[in-house]
Amino acid sequence: MRGRPLLRGLRPRLILAFGALALITAVGTTAGSYFEARRVILKEVQDSVGIRVRDTLRELAPRLDQPLTDASLGLILGALNTPAGNDEVAVVHRGRVLEDIPGTVARVPAELREEVRRTGNLTFQRFNRDGRPFFAVGTTIAITRPVGDDIPPEVYVVVDMAAQQRNLATVGTTSVLIAAGALLLAVGLAVFFARQVLRPVRDLGTAARRMAEGDLTARLRPVGHDELADLAATFNRTAAALEDTLKELRDRESAARRFAADVSHELRTPVATMMAVADVLDVEAARAGGDLPVAARTVGEEARNLAGLVEELLEISRFDAGVAALTLNTVDLADAVRACLRTRGRKDTVRTDLRDGVVADVDPRRFGVIIGNLVGNAFRHGAPPVEVRLRADGADAVVEVADRGPGLPEGLGDRVFERFVKGDAARTRILGHSAGSGLGLALAWENTRLHGGTLTAGPNPGGGALFVLRLPLGGVR
Incomplete structure (x- = not known):
């Protein structure tokens, strides 16, 4: 057994189509906006921290004492600290570790430290610790006048990304709210325009039902110059032609019934005379013998059939006239x-x-x-x-x-x-x-x-x- 369709009628399907299109557009736009905002925020953090670390170390390198002392390492640590104090800075050199916040080096991913030791280049990595997002930058300081086999110190800056994550969450929430509002607006517009577009179709259905019930005066009012207006005009022409044809058929039927009634009335007296003559003919033919009796019976039977037909036509005419x-x-x-x-x-x-x-x-x-x-x-x-x-x-x-x-x-x-x-x-x-x-x-x-x-x-x-x-x-x- 086939199930009944969930959506019956053009309007629900049009609204669903508009709603689906609006939903897809809203989801796509929201997702695109969120990921673009995320990319911009992360790139801004990466660029600002990376450039600050690179420029600060490039400016500081010529002023460092050789060999590097704790004072030099402290100078590096102080130079990289921001006034707001939101960043964690650590300097590592020959086993010595200087940190503005204890545990900073421990928070730096091992992969990042290995990459910094191996290449000495400015390296970035995002990571999460205890459910919080961080951004880490690592590099080495190029020693201008190295002493002996002195190796360059490693510098790490860890940025807490909680504020940026909150900004991203705000962007996401705002985008979702805007998308939901746009979706509701789209559905409302879909309902409105579906009603406007389908109104001529509903009017056509109403007029067609009126015609099916016998009201041939049903007409549509064409609005505009589009395809629906052409359809309404075609319907009106068809209805008018049908009304004219049916009127002509009714007139012909009425004329035919009047003719049958008139003929029946006119034939009634001659047929009665024929019946009387046929009865006399039966009697006379029986006396004459030969083929005359058969012929007389045939004439009498046909006369009776004709009389019966005339009576039936008269009875039908009474029903047509409404006098029965x-x-x-x-x-x-x-x-x-x-x-x-x-x-x-x-x-x-x-x-x-x-x-x-x-x-x-x-x-x-x-x-x-x-x-x-x-x-x-x-x-x-x-x-x-x-x-x-x-x-x-x-x-x-x-x-x-x-x-x-x-x-x-x-x-x-x-x-x-x-x-x-x-x-x-x-x-x-x-x-x-x-x-x-x-x-x-x-x-x-x-x-x-x-x-x-x-x-x-x-x-x-x-x-x-x-x-x-x-x-x-x-x-x-």
Whole structure:
């Protein structure tokens, strides 16, 4: 199972990206500033102490007595002492050690002393003792007039770096505080600019949702001349075109419905006349014999089909005009189903499983239309045996109509209840019989909706199609 993303939406991701960039920049800048300050401070100490020691000894060397006495060594010690007395100075010569602070030589690293003895050059080293930082300088004094095998004295200066370390700590703390402030400022700016940048996107989403809900008047207000403004203008043009197209389609649909209603009304009287003539023709053709009876029956059947189509179109036009109404009666639905099957000549060809005592407030005529159209559809497009089952389910009455035919075509689903929709393009008029107008299920659905019920279509577990009608027992909800 895939986990849900931690960051959903563009704004959190933009803020995170800005924050990460600001954090990286702040950390890099802080680290760079700290290490540069550290380098400058250490170099300043090294240069100042080194230059002072070198210049002092260079100036002092010609004035030293030869051979070197304790007084000469003391002169060196005094010359290197600073007025502030922050440095520790030690002079070592032939085993003699002069220190302004006892233990100074002991604090000098052995590596530094070895390097000074070996090279005699000015040598530096940083080290820590007891958790405190020190900086040591060591060198030898060049003897101007050596006596015999006299060796130059070693001079060491040890500087306590605690003050410099405190300065570095202050620099680090200040840098961190500045970086934190800059990070907070960057995040605040990121939130502000993300809101500004994404506002057109949010407006676009809101307008798109309004359009999805049916409000085709939704429009955006382009601001500026950037890509988002172009997107808003494109959306507005698309929405306007869609609104115009849908309006045109609705106008055409309305015109088509008015035309169908007008034609149905105009055909009603001629069709009634045709039905009367067909009945007379049946009687006369039976007397004449020959092929006339077959022809007369065909004409009569087609006239009845046409009359049924006209009645269905008229009924559909009533729903479109909003004038279809219910005449509710309290009805035993089992009796109503039996009466419907009997009226349509299906009493002996339909299997029934009807629970008695299921009583509901329905319009008997419209309920009969629903059942009759479902059963007729099962015989027309399915295959026997056709079953009708009735039961109560809570506050609903449930009627199921099942057949054993090929079932509903794949992908048709609830579109089967749309007008003039037929599940198979090959359903044509066969052997002189009509394959249906495509309005029967649409009328069944409209009458179900008028009752406040539902009508669904799906596969029958035993093969074929299954239509399930649910009506509230207490009348329209």
